[in-house]
Amino acid sequence: MLKRTHMCGELRSDQSGQTATLAGWVNTYRDQGKGLIFIDLRDRDGMTQIVFDLEDVDEQVVTQARALRREDVIAVKGLVRKREGKANQRLATGEIEIMGTALEVLNKTETPPILPDEHDAEKIAEEKRLQYRYIDLRRPRMQGILRTRYNVTRIARDYFDDNGFLEIETPCLIKTTPEGARDFIVPSRSYPGQWYALPQSPQIFKQILMAAGCDRYLQIVRCFRDEDPRADRQAEFTQIDLEMSFVERDDVISVMAGFAQTLFKQVLNIEIGDIPIMPYKEAMDRFGIDRPDTRFGLELQDISDLAAKTDFRVFSDALAKENGVVKAIRVPGGAEKMSRKVTDGYSEFVKTFGAGGVPTVKYTENGYETGIAKFVGPIADKLKERLALEVGDLVFFSADTNVVATRALGELRNKLARDLELIDKDAWNFLWVVDFPMFEFDPARDRWIALHHPFTGPMPGEEDKLESDPGSCISAAYDLVCNGSEIAGGSIRIHQPQMQQKVFNLLGIDDEEAEQKFGFLLRALRYGAPPMGGIAFGLDRLVMLLVGTNNIRDVIAFPKTQTGQDLMSEAPGPVDPQQLEELNISVNPPEEPV
């Protein structure tokens, strides 16, 4: 085999006159007839033009060169030289070419079903790209994403190593835990009828590592949650998981901010600077969401007090509800930009989040117009003042319970920003969201549920509220948000068994069940667990941000579809009946013979 001496993106005019051997895939071929054949040869590093002068090479090379087709795998030896024709500005190697003298066809390809061509990559059905993933991944764009992903993990390991973290593996076959997402489960052969679960996160194990005296832990770890995927969510995903001993909230925040700063500096050469901290309540009040995108305005305003003075049924009905509110978003210059049809579209949009719609008014030189203008009369001046309205503005209202109205308007705010192109593409707005409530009351289950997870501790000074008023108890949780995307979330943990037991009880887990489900954690806490806290970064979403895609499948080498299939390997698939028998499993209903 011809041994390569360089990569395809490597050669420059400095190397003119040298002999070089390259190996890779035929990206394109341009057959000029009896005289010349051009090949663009591609590997993961780049592309180099090969030229064969057919009158100047062996007959065998001529024959093989003429037969080359896209995606054939070849090695070529030849002379590096400056191009006779014009340089190709679009190639890093565009100044030079290789005058091919020896050619070895390493693998002649069948006609490829798709081509790794950036020109029409966006057009190829994703189904085909997933099915022939190994071809799609040859694209420079995909190679770049894989490299960025690797860089993120490399930088993480370096940074956290510098800060005293140890990478420690935790098991994939663990015990199922209540709460949280649906578990993937794995049968135990040795214990018929017993099951392992795949970890939704290594949460408990990393806490136990702190109890084990490991002090600072890092793991780049796969997590599994058997829930329906989304554009930014897969059942199988990766966390950069971290935990620290003897720390308080701000210690964790400080170390993790340092990582974010280092990462964005090294990957994008961006200084993100100090990361502001925002309480959860402020995030919800101003942005209607716990991961605000602060790259644009359109902030929410509570106008419940004004709305109470109108005769508008939608407002009064909402305010009559428990925790009923009326909130508004002012869209500067929206009066002209948005037709009735457009605003009706936004009404449909918010209905998907359970809101009844978004009443609107336009504020013009003639005062309030269209929509619910006639109801706004009694509060005309105060509304103008409250929202700082200017002529040409449009106002969206949302009236419902606080939860519903706020959610609807928060989602609408993000959509408006996209539709109106208010987002500065070059901005990287980080913020910490803190002071989350410990619990949320779930009427359906008639009990409290943990907003973060059951191991999250209360903020110092909040402990008494666990008994007196759980709903108002503030937790020591924190989320790192970038451009409206939650890229990390964590908390200071409960490290005392009594406190953990108390929280379990609040969550409807009595002592007996706690002992049965979480006994190993409680015992670890009893036998000396240090104060601890940590965080987990969502690696997939982090890479999505860094490479600018909103498709999580782009940042995973072998992703699954929305129905959990791998179209390339065709998983999941049937197993041999004997395998089931060994595991003492019978499937109900039985598999239909195909």
Next chain:
RNA sequence: GGGGCGGUAGCUCAAUUGGUCAGAGUCCUGGACUGUCGAUCCAGUGGUUGCGGGUUCGAGUCCCGUCCGCCUCGCCA
């Protein structure tokens, strides 16, 4: 589980009210061309219109079911 969009040649798409609508580009095959670079030019191969029913003289087109992909609500401590 619900809602929306889509599935026609290897790939990307077109086909008016149901009526020569089985079509284009590209890939591929063959040919021409000595400086191309998304090469160009000429010719050609290529189809279970996702699958199964139904309506009709006639279905890519209409109806029912089903499978697959994407987006989304629920779900995701």
